[in-house]
Amino acid sequence: MPLSSATATALSPEPPADRRSPVRTAAREVLDPSHLRAALRLTSVDATLTAALRCGASVALTLVLAATSGHQDLAGFAALGALTSLxxxxxxxxxxxxxxALVGATMTGSILLTTAITAAGAPAAVTLGVVALLAGGMTAxxxxxxxxxxxATIVVFAAGAGLAGAPTFADLAPRGLAALLGVVVACVVCLAGFLVRPSGPARLAVRRATLAAEAAALAPEDxxxxxxxxxAVALARTVLADDAxxxxxxxxxxxxxxxxxxxxGTPAALPPRLSLRQTAHRSLADGGWGLRAARVTLAAAAAAAIAQVAGFGHPAWAAMGATATLQGTTTQHAVVRALQRALGTVAGALIAWPLLDAHLGFWATAALVVVLQVVTEIVVGRHYGLAMLTITPMALLMTSLGGTGEGIALDRALDTAVGAVVGVLTVVLVHARRGAPRVSGAVRT
Incomplete structure (x- = not known):
């Protein structure tokens, strides 16, 4: 009895395109020229000024507290803790x-862990391996x-800071307390709005969802x-559930x-509120998080190893570059991030070079760090590459607060470029295991 055309189609082998090697498919996607156009495209965002000012205030207050307490040498670690406000x-x-609280504990713990490993005299392979594991773990x-x-990018930055200098075990408590100071200040600044406008985040989420729904109604074919x-609507309902x-x-x-x-046109009844633990439990069903964490771990380890063998001064920054490149969920996002981060970092390093050579002094450097941080937060949502023009000098100036400033601009550019390239290669080479071909479960006649 002959099969109907629909049944034959369902039972026939997959077309050759589906059997194509995932590596070759990813390589074609990476080489798509549209990525360059996407890397140049600006994005429209709103409500960035308040968030930028919160972050700037957190860093500024932390630097002032660290300096006026007589610990300028620890100001960089305190400022890292304040980046929890991001x-x-x-x-x-x-x-x-x-x-x-969760991110702040992770930031502080990462600094303490890498400081302790370095103080114990662990070889570079071990310390950089720990940084790579932290990158993958934080990504998960x-x-x-x-x-x-x-x-995970900021936590990797913090972990790399723990490797700086030649720390001893006596440095553990001061570094940890400085980072904790920054975390506490960030929490106070970022939660203070609850006292005056407790429903502010919900109002913003609903406004964004309403505007997005109106735009979709005007162009239903888009x-x-x-x-x-x-x-946007799903996010707004989640925010409202929390407030309710x-x-x-x-x-x-x-x-x-x-x-x-x-x-x-959504139901008025809200879903139940989810705690962080409940959110994580639900997210476990999405196997994609495991692949992303594995990619970041492998890429961070490979990038750091290449930078170490090449003799670059801060190989942990290569791990950070790879981590930042792989924070997206698609090949296009990874390639676009790599292009923007690599090119933006090179330009940002050129901006930072004369600032570092000028030896501006603590207070002038601290003021520049705060200004650059605020500008970064205003720009980063619109264009990641342009934000690198301020992120790079901000990070390098923050690093110089600890007394390390010689040659770090060049190191930053080289390490970031290595990390970006390795990140893209990891997208090409590392994929989930492919299951056996399956026959369609619904056979129509």
Whole structure:
């Protein structure tokens, strides 16, 4: 009895394109010239000024406290702790508090761990291996609890700082306390808004979702606009669920939920609030986090090893470059990030070079770090490459607060370039295992 055409199609072998090597497929995607156009494209964002000022205030207050207490040599570690303020920028306050505490503990722990390993006299292969494991582990954590940007990159930066100089075990407590000071200041600054505008994050999320839904309604054939609207609405409902579980914000959250329901056609009833632990538990079902963590671990280790063999001064920065490149979820994102980070870092290093050679002194350097940090946070959402023009000198000036400034601009450029290249190669070479071919479960006649 002959098979119907639909049944024959369902049982026939996969087409050759599906049997193509994933390495060859990824390589073709990497070489797509559209990535260069994407790397030059600006993105429209809103509500960045307040978040930028929060981060700038956290770093500024931390530097002042470290310096006026007579510990200018530890100011760089304190400022690293203050970079905890980069996380949870638009999250509701209860989730933001938990997230800041988690990230702050991880930042401080990373500095202590790499400082202790270096003080113990571990060989470079061991210390850089630990940095790579931290990069992969933090990538997994960020994926599971859904931290968003900047992902694992800042923690790797902190871990690399622990390798700086020739620390002894006596440096553990001062470095750890300095980083903890920065974390505490960041938490106070980033959570202070709850006292005056506790529903601020929810109002912002609903406004963004409403605008996205209106844009999708005007162009229903635009799948990108529809997808962005769905994501914005889902995020707004999650934020509202968090606020609805707290007495002070519950009434406003329910009113905003009604507004969102009218604008986007969603149910007025909100989903249950998820803690960070519950979010991580749900995210475990997504096997993609494991692949991303493995890619980052391998890329960070390879990039750091290449930089070490080449004699670059800060091989941990190569691991950070690879980590930053792989924070995205697609090949295009990785390639675009690599292009923007490599080219932007080179230009940023050229900007930083005369600033480092000028030996500006502590207070002038601290002021520049704060200004550059604020500008970075305003720009980074619009264009990552342009933000590297301020991220690079900011990071190098922050590093110089600890007394290390000679040759670091060149090291930063070289290490970042190595990390970006290795990150892209990892996207090409490392893939999930392919399952056996399956026959379609629904055979139509």
């Amino acid at each position: 996380y949870g920028r638009f999250d509701p306050y209860r989730r933001r508090a938990a997230l800041l 954590l960020c994926q599971l609890v859904r931290t968003g940007a900047p992902g 799948r990108g606009a529809v997808g962005r609207a769905q994501e 579980s707290h007495g002070r914000t519950r009434a406003t959250a329910l009113r905003l939920a009604d507004e969102l329901s009218g604008a986007a």
